[in-house]
Amino acid sequence: MNHNHPVFTDNDPQSELVTLNLGPTHPATHGVFQNVLQLDGERIVSGVSTIGYIHRAFEKIAEHRPFYQITPLTDRLNYCSSPINNMGWHMTVEKLLNIQMPKRVDYLRVIIMELSRIADHIICNTIIGQDTGATTTFLYLFQFREHIYEIFEEVCGARLTTNIGRIGGFERDFNDIAFAKIDKFLKEFPKALKEFENLLTRNRIFIDRTAGVAEVTKETALEYSWTGPLLRATGVDYDVRVSDPYSSYQDFDFEVPVGTSGDIYDRYLVRNEEMWQSLRIVEQALVKLKTEPKGIFHADVPEFYLPPKQEVYNNMEALIYHFKIVMGEIDAPKAEVYHAVEGGNGELGFYLINDGGRTPYRLHFRRPSFINYQMFAPMSEGMLLSDAIINMSSMNIIAGELDA
Amino acid sequence: MEETTLNNDIHVKLTEKFGEKVTAISEPYGLLTFVTYKDVIINVLSFLKNDLSFNFLTDITAVHYPGKDHGIAVVYHLHNMVGKVRIRIKVFISEQNPTIPTATTIWKGANWMERETYDLFGVKFEGHPDLRRILNMDDLGVHPMLKQYPLEDPNRVDKKDEFFGR
Numbered sequence: 001m002n003h004n005h006p007v008f009t010d011n012d013p014q015s016e017l018v019t020l021n022l023g024p025t026h027p028a029t030h031g032v033f034q035n036v037l038q039l040d041g042e043r044i045v046s047g048v049s050t051i052g053y054i055h056r057a058f059e060k061i062a063e064h065r066p067f068y069q070i071t072p073l074t075d076r077l078n079y080c081s082s083p084i085n086n087m088g089w090h091m092t093v094e095k096l097l098n099i100q101m102p103k104r105v106d107y108l109r110v111i112i113m114e115l116s117r118i119a120d121h122i123i124c125n126t127i128i129g130q131d132t133g134a135t136t137t138f139l140y141l142f143q144f145r146e147h148i149y150e151i152f153e154e155v156c157g158a159r160l161t162t163n164i165g166r167i168g169g170f171e172r173d174f175n176d177i178a179f180a181k182i183d184k185f186l187k188e189f190p191k192a193l194k195e196f197e198n199l200l201t202r203n204r205i206f207i208d209r210t211a212g213v214a215e216v217t218k219e220t221a222l223e224y225s226w227t228g229p230l231l232r233a234t235g236v237d238y239d240v241r242v243s244d245p246y247s248s249y250q251d252f253d254f255e256v257p258v259g260t261s262g263d264i265y266d267r268y269l270v271r272n273e274e275m276w277q278s279l280r281i282v283e284q285a286l287v288k289l290k291t292e293p294k295g296i297f298h299a300d301v302p303e304f305y306l307p308p309k310q311e312v313y314n315n316m317e318a319l320i321y322h323f324k325i326v327m328g329e330i331d332a333p334k335a336e337v338y339h340a341v342e343g344g345n346g347e348l349g350f351y352l353i354n355d356g357g358r359t360p361y362r363l364h365f366r367r368p369s370f371i372n373y374q375m376f377a378p379m380s381e382g383m384l385l386s387d388a389i390i391n392m393s394s395m396n397i398i399a400g401e402l403d404a
Numbered sequence: 405m406e407e408t409t410l411n412n413d414i415h416v417k418l419t420e421k422f423g424e425k426v427t428a429i430s431e432p433y434g435l436l437t438f439v440t441y442k443d444v445i446i447n448v449l450s451f452l453k454n455d456l457s458f459n460f461l462t463d464i465t466a467v468h469y470p471g472k473d474h475g476i477a478v479v480y481h482l483h484n485m486v487g488k489v490r491i492r493i494k495v496f497i498s499e500q501n502p503t504i505p506t507a508t509t510i511w512k513g514a515n516w517m518e519r520e521t522y523d524l525f526g527v528k529f530e531g532h533p534d535l536r537r538i539l540n541m542d543d544l545g546v547h548p549m550l551k552q553y554p555l556e557d558p559n560r561v562d563k564k565d566e567f568f569g570r
Contacts, residue, residue, distance in 0.1 A: 052539040059524070060548060064555045095433060225461050225513035236485070243488050337433050338481060338492065340462075349463060351481070364465040366481075374516040403539060 017045060020385075024053050028389045030127065031399025035377065042385050047377040051370075055403040062363040066328030067093050067167060068306060070363070075161040077367060078401040081120035081344040083112045083152065083164045088341035091246055092350040093167045096337045099301050104292035105169045106248035107285045111182065112155065112164060113247070113341075114278040114285075118189075119148040120344030121229075121271040121278075124396040128268055129200055131390045132209040141196045147185050154178040168305035169298025179286075186283060193275060201272070207265060214379060214391040216262035224375045227368050228346025229270045230395060234262030240342040251288065252281050264394040304330060328358030345369050345396055369401035410489050411436040414456060421451055428494075437492040442504045445495050449480065449510050458482040458491060464507065464517035466525040468499075470551045475499025478527055480507070497527070506532040524549035 023034040032053040038045045058073050065073075074085040087109050094101065101109075122145045129137035149159040155178050156164040156171065165171065200206045216226075221234045231238055239256040241249040257273035259266030298305050306325050307318035324330070334356045340349040349366030372395055380388045414436055418426045426448070428439040440448050452458040462481040469475050474496035482491045497504055506529040507514040518529045519538040526547035529535055537544065546553060 052537075052541075055539040057548065060555060222459055223512050225511065225517075238485050243485065244490075335432050336437075338435060338490070347462070349481070351463065351465060351479070353467060362467045364463070366463040370516065370520075371513060374513065 016040065024050075028131070028392070030393060030397060031402065033373075033397070033399060033402060035380075037380070037385070037388075039385065044380045044383050044385060044388055047380050049373065049377045051373070051402050053403065054399055058365065058404045059363055062360055064359055066326075066358050067330065067332075067360070068325060070360070071163050071165075072161065074365075075163055076400050077365065077404060078120070078344055078348075078369070078398045079160055080123050080398055081116035082160065082162045083116040084120075084341060084343050085348060086162060086164050087113060087247070088339065088343070088348050089350055090165050090167050091341065092337060092339040092352055093304075093332075095339050096335060096352060096354060097167075097301075097304055097332060099168055099299055099304065101169065101247070101299050102292075102296050103248065104289065104294075104296045105298060106251075107289050107292065108170060108174060108297065109165070109247050110249065110252070111282050111285045111289075112152075114281045115148050115151060115182070115185075117342075117344055118275050118278050119145045120396070121275050122148075124344075124393070125196075125200075125268055125271050127393045127396075128210070128264065128390060129206070131393045132206050134200065134203070134206065137196055137199050140199075141192060144185070144189050144192055147181070147189070151178060151181045151185065154181055166298065166306050168301045171306075172308065173295060173297040182282070182286070186279065186286075190276075190279060193272070197272060201269070209387075209390060210264040210268060210394075212261070213264050213387045214383065214394070216375075216379065218262070220375075221262060225371050226346070226375070227372070228343070229267055229274065230262075230372055231346065232257065233259035233266040233270045235260050240340050240347050244340060246339070246341055252284050254281050264390055267394045330358075332356065340366070343368055343401075345372060345398070345401065365404055367401045367404055369395075369397050370404070373397050373402055410487060414489070414491065417456060418448075418451075422448060435490050435492055437494065439494045439496065442495050442497055445493070446505050446507070446509065448493065449482075449507055452482055452491065452493075453510055456484065457486060458484045458489075460485050461507070461511040461513055461517075462490070464514060464521055466521045466527050466549075468525060468549065468551050470499070473498075476502050476525060476527060478504055478521065502527045503530050504528075505530050508532055523547070526550065 018039045020037045020039050021034060022037055023029040024032050034050040035047055037047040062070050062073060071086055071089055074089045075082040077085045122141055126138040126141050152162050153159050155174055156162050216234050218234045218236055221231050235258050237256055237258050242256055254277045257270050259270050302321050307322050311318040312322045332354050334354060336353040338349060338351045340347045346368030348368055351364040352360050353362040355361040376392060411431060415429055422444060425444045426438050426440050430437050460483040462483045465479050467477045467479060476497050476499055478495045478497060480493040495504060504527060506518060516538060518532055519536060521527050522529060522535055523537040523539050524547060
């Protein structure tokens with residue numbers, strides 16, 4: 001085996017530097033990836049990141065699958081907020097096919113996407129707390145991620161790899177239990193989030209560990225193509241939901257929180273504020289839903305929308321469309337399309353080239369974690385090892401999104 | 405409407421500056437797309453960045469068109485965050501000798517995007533500071549996103565274990 005991984009070959013016995021392998025599987029790395037760090041005491045002198053340990057060839061597989069079968073692949077990108085990925089993919093195909101969604105579907109999608117954004121940010125922020133020594137926050141707020149997963153379970157039957165939605169809408173309407181659970185969540189979560197903020201935001205230890213650590217300037221962040229909360233923490237007001245509104249985000253009233261210094265504390269604050277804004281959006285969406293006619297959960301596009309199984313058994317048309325869709329005989333236009341959504345970590349882009357066949361000719365995922373993470377090693381230089389660990393959790397690196 | 409005028413504006417400025425070197429301009433789904441050549445790609449990118457304020461490199465990837473004269477297209481997506489305009493640039497390069505100048509001189513963030521493109525398609529970015537594989541194992545020997553490598557079929561008996569480290 002010829003591995004030309006960069007390994008520091010500093011065999012000088014007089015040298016005081018220590019080489020530390022942080023990862024591939026280390027409790028402090030939130031996933032399988034390696035950082036070879038050279039340490040002077042506790043200070044990092046230089047580092048090299050190695051990724052690709054769970055590379056699953058999504059793009060190659062996607063080139064061999066009909067559109068419908070690509071949704072499960074997108075689940076497994078950022079598995080902390082998979083509905084956003086699902087719907088990003090569905091919206092890409094809808095853009096390709098020029099399908100217009102009914103408003104009710106848009107609002108339902110917005111509700112699910114914002115809930116998953118909250119779930120994603122809960123994980124990240126509580127883990128920052130955990131890494132600075134505050135396990136309480138993690139244990140306390142984490143149950144609300146469970147509540148969100150219960151909502152997903154009610155909507156689609158799965159918790160983690162959701163596969164929510166279809167091209168053209170949803171598989172089925174949200175039932176009353178799902179709405180009741182959403183209401184319950186909206187009632188209970190703000191109180192918990194407030195308490196979580198009380199525990200951390202003004203906490204002396206937390207501020208000492210995070211404020212002024214791993215500061216990134218606007219220019220550097222843009223230079224490295226950062227997106228999402230990391231970019232906004234540096235002070236750049238960029239959110240795909242606002243700059244390139246998809247689904248029905250233009251109908252909602254919300255703010256994009258931005259930080260000033262781009263340090264870990266700002267990233268934490270930005271994520272927290274985003275959770276409040278997501279709650280606002282969900283509340284507005286629920287109000288708007290009341291005026292939309294019930295029972296519409298997909299667009300009227302039988303040639304693209306996978307019909308419910310019950311109809312397939314009883315309705316000849318549905319059977320034919322089902323067969324055509326499953327066998328990949330969708331007549332999609334020859335085109336190329338780029339569609340971006342604001343994932344939990346930033347701009348999640350789908351670049352799809354279709355040549356009119358059964359499968360995409362080429363599908364490329366622009367994965368925010370992959371692009372954000374390349375700055376980890378350069379920015380760690382000169383940092384304390386313990387700070388680098390908090391820095392890593394504040395970047396919210398999801399291994400599935402890193403490798404794809 | 406606004407988008408179209410912006411795109412026209414960019415189109416005019418690009419053709420003024422680069423003339424024949426910028427071709428095949430189209431707007432699929434409102435996204436301005438054009439084709440350019442590898443001898444001017446760095447000039448085009450820095451012109452877009454510095455003069456037309458496309459400050460943000462969204463993505464770099466490639467597409468393989470086997471059997472064509474220029475078998476690999478390197479695709480750049482740029483974004484002007486202030487004007488809220490996106491743009492796509494394609495460079496067709498030869499499959500036998502897939503080289504193109506690196507964009508890391510313009511954006512440092514191009515580093516991993518180019519490494520990924522090299523890993524999956526074998527596109528050699530000239531002047532890249534650290535062009536190594538990033539997702540696959542180092543001694544894979546092939547660039548797996550090229551179309552001549554089909555997806556592994558579990559029922560096949562002739563699959564080559566050496567590709568999978570077995």
